Amino acid sequence: MAPVPFTPENLPLPDERINQLLFLRELIEANKKITQYQVLLQNTKLPSHLLLNPVMLNEAVQSTKIEGTQVTLDEVLEVEAHSRKNNKDVQEVLNYYNALRDGMDKLAILPISTRLFKAMHVTLMSNHVRGSNRSPGEYRSIQNYIGPEGCTLDTATYVPPQPQLVDNYMSNLENYINNPQDQFDELIRVAIIHAQFETIHPFLDGNGRIGRILIPLYLFSKKVIDYPNFFLSEALERDKHKYYRFLNDTRYRGDWNQWIQFFLEAIILQADKNIHLINNVNQLYEHDLELAQSLINSSGVKKLIDAIYQKPIFTVHTISSAADILEATCRRYLSILESNRIIFSDGKQRSKTYYYYNLLDKLR
Template sequence: MTRTPFVPEELPLKQERIDQLLYIRELIDANKKVAQYQVLLENSKIPSQLLLNPVMLHEAVQSTKIEGTQVTLDEVLEVEAQSRKNNKDIQEVLNYYHTLREGMDKLAFLPLSTRLFKSMHTTLMSNEVRGGNRSPGEYRRIQNFIGPEGCTLETATYIPPAPHLVDQYMSNLEIYINDPKDDLDELIRVAIIHAQFETIHPFLDGNGRIGRILIPLYLFNKKVIDYPNFFLSEALEKDKHKYYRFLNDTRYKGDWDQWIKFFLEAVIIQANKNIRLINDVNKLYEHDLNVAQSLINSSNVKKLIDAIFQKPIFTVHSICSTAELSEVTCRRYLSILEAERIIFSDGKQRSKTYYYYNLLDKLR
């Protein structure tokens, strides 16, 4: 029997599709945890933008890992510091990072819309990465399908909507994102939006990554979070087979409650992890800044520590630029910090690379 493309429901979902009582406890807990994380960020000793760079890179690593790309955070940070040669796997992670930043920046003047999705997709597929020749920045005009490597249309686990329907479904999704006509909580809405985007699968490649970037952008856009820095890829990657199965069950079984409950549980897991991270990093920042200031009698040392928190793997050249300090001053400060084992280097005479393991251990 010939398998046919799936025909999704348009949004908003019919009322009978969702029974919030089945996960009311998870919904309350998820909202409470996200709010707690926001309060912690607001009252953090460390300026929230300092951690944004390494946390976003960590998200990029986790999200591309779901797609099968095996790269470590250290490797990506080494390429950023120009102490390691780039390759296509690392470039995929960097593309994701730049796509995430682009989405954040463009939300200032663009709604969550087809225009924004296509622009982000162009960035995601740039620099000759896998899929870079598969219509970057354009919705698909041919049929695609999803399944294990080597599968065919007949053996695929999911066949997205026919290409001539993609514009219609994306237009419906865009309307729902910006003007929903239901009374659902925003965390439930974003679970539905992510699932619907993955169901439509509007691009030939990169749908999972764009769909996961959509989660923090949506929550930021709706003022659930104060900065688009709540990432779910790590929690989803941990249970990725469940993630894919439950997404598929929304399609072929119409089981949205199972998916939403799973999504809210992922929010709780990630929020708890974020709360621990902020608490741990606050203590680390306060401790290591105090130690550095006791070793180096200059107000400039705070600039250096702030820069190291943004780039925990670095060279002298990359860190003095971030810290806005002279190279001579940076070298002197770094030699003192290295002697006290606050930072470590690879020991090279030329183009030495430094590692701030105190922070890296908490991010990994």
């Protein structure tokens, strides 16, 4: 007998569903770590926007990896630098990146809402990737199900709500996001919101990715973070089978405490990694900028190094454009940096690709 479609509770959850004492320590620690990360970003010597492009691309890699797409950050950066041919797997990552940027941009004029979800979904499913024929930008009108690759409705591990109920459940979620009626901390709320979005599973494809984009967008909209740049996909991908099991336990066992504790632990893990990254990158930036300035006596060197932090895999054309430096001048500077082992190239005579491994090693 096939499992029946699940019927979620509307939000806010009844008070008895959640016992904050069970994860109070994790909640305090998660808030402290996010605050540390925000203060560090505000006081970094490296302009924080420089890292946004590679960090967002890495988030896109990690989030699509959860869905089974196997692409490395280097491969995506090579395609972005036009030194590698694109393929559908890389395009899925680039679509996620573009959907994330779309969401950030649209937050200036839209609340977190159905309109925002559907706009991001159109971008996520564009350019003929897997799922591009599955109603992009529209909530589903047929039943879907979740389980291991090749499963059927009979063997699914989870069957989301019936399609005719999706609009009502999404309306309830949207109302909770923008007008919550409980007293929970925002980190608890975002755990509930992410789980509820995945439980409703409003689209035929791409629900996990849109649901993970929702995390930084929500925290930014509630001013928990100063910019929507706190991503959880890497921490969730590390324990993805636990991630899926605990999500299912909120549905069939009503165990929200276990899920929220896991989610807060993922925040702590990711914040620690982010803090470590920023500290290391700060030191690297200072060291390599000073070294480059000692080798090249020009005010354009800082612009070049800043551009390399935004695009750590690049060609002369892509980096000269990003740094606003003439290609001939840029080529001369890059030759000096390569001779001194600050950057490395693939050695090609034409259309040479350069790699800033000092930064890539810290991002990977």
